[in-house]
Amino acid sequence: NLLDAPETDPFEVARTAAQQIADITGVARHDIALTLGSGWGKAADLIGETTHTIPAQQIEGFSAPALAGHVGTLRSVLLPSGKRALIIGARTHYYEGHGVRRVVHSVRTAAATGATTMILTNGAGGIRETWTPGTPVLISDHINLTADSPLEGATFIDLTDLYSTCLRDLARSIVPTLDEGVYCQFRGPHYETPAEVQMAKAIGGHIVGMSTALEAIAARQAGMEILGLSLITNLAAGIQKTPLSHGEVIEAGQHAEPVISALLARIVAA
Numbered sequence: 001n002l003l004d005a006p007e008t009d010p011f012e013v014a015r016t017a018a019q020q021i022a023d024i025t026g027v028a029r030h031d032i033a034l035t036l037g038s039g040w041g042k043a044a045d046l047i048g049e050t051t052h053t054i055p056a057q058q059i060e061g062f063s064a065p066a067l068a069g070h071v072g073t074l075r076s077v078l079l080p081s082g083k084r085a086l087i088i089g090a091r092t093h094y095y096e097g098h099g100v101r102r103v104v105h106s107v108r109t110a111a112a113t114g115a116t117t118m119i120l121t122n123g124a125g126g127i128r129e130t131w132t133p134g135t136p137v138l139i140s141d142h143i144n145l146t147a148d149s150p151l152e153g154a155t156f157i158d159l160t161d162l163y164s165t166c167l168r169d170l171a172r173s174i175v176p177t178l179d180e181g182v183y184c185q186f187r188g189p190h191y192e193t194p195a196e197v198q199m200a201k202a203i204g205g206h207i208v209g210m211s212t213a214l215e216a217i218a219a220r221q222a223g224m225e226i227l228g229l230s231l232i233t234n235l236a237a238g239i240q241k242t243p244l245s246h247g248e249v250i251e252a253g254q255h256a257e258p259v260i261s262a263l264l265a266r267i268v269a270a
C-alpha cells in the first residue's frame with residue numbers, strides 16, 4: 001500500500017482517493033462523512049438514499065476489511081436535505097498493525113471530498129454500570145492510550161473541544177436522554193484487564209475502545225467538526241462479572257441497531 005512508503009505524502013493519497021470517489025459517483029463534493037463502527041451499520045440505510053456503493057479496496061489507500069461485522073465499502077448517500085454523505089464502512093483498526101496512516105486515511109479522504117463534518121461511531125466497553133449493553137453515548141473527550149499520533153513532524157494541533165460541544169448539544173436536543181463520557185483508545189486487539197479498566201476509570205475515562213481517538217485527531221487536523229458516538233456493547237472487563245465474548249458483543253450491537261441508527265439519522269437530518 002502506497003501509504004506504507006515513508007516518502008509518500010498521505011494527503012496526496014487522500015486527494016487521489018477523493019478524486020476517484022468523485023469520478024465514480026459523479027458527486028463533486030460530499031458535505032458530511034460518517035464512519036460506522038460495530039452496531040451502527042444500519043444507519044446508512046436510514047439517513048438517505050445510497051446512490052453509489054464502492055468496494056473500498058478499489059480506492060487508493062484503502063484495504064480489505066479485517067473484521068467480521070465490518071463491510072469494506074464506501075457509500076455516497078443523498079440526504080433528504082439534498083446534501084451528500086460519505087459513509088465509510090471500511091475502518092482500519094490500529095491493532096491491524098498497518099500503521100496510523102492507514103487508520104486515518106478514511107478521515108483524510110473524507111475531508112478531501114469536501115466533508116466538513118465527521119461523525120465517528122464505534123462499539124465500545126462501558127465503565128459506567130448504568131450503561132447496559134446497547135446504550136449509545138456521546139463522546140465528550142478522549143484519552144489517547146495508543147502512544148501514537150497521526151500527526152507527523154512539528155504539527156502542534158490544538159485539541160480543545162475536539163468533540164464539538166455544539167454537535168453534542170444538537171444530538172441532545174434530539175435525544176435528551178443521551179449520556180456522554182470520555183473515550184479511552186487502547187491499542188488492542190486484546191480487551192483490557194480489570195486492572196486496566198480501573199486505571200482508565202482512575203484517569204477519568206468512561207468508555208474503552210480500540211478506535212476513534214486517532215481518527216478524531218486527523219479530522220481536527222483537516223479542520224472538520226467532529227461528533228463521536230459509542231455504542232456500549234459490553235460492560236468493560238471487571239465491571240461485569242462474566243468474561244467478555246466477541247459473540248456477545250456482536251449480538252448486543254445487532255440488537256441495538258434499529259434504535260441507534262434512527263438516532264443517527266435524526267442527528268444527520270438536523
Ligand SMILES: Nc1nc2[nH]c(I)nc2c(=O)[nH]1
Pocket residue numbers: 038123124125126186188190191192208209210233234235236237249
Ligand atoms: N478496548 C475495548 N474495545 C472494545 N470494543 C468493544 I465492541 N468492546 C470493547 C472493550 O470492552 N474494550
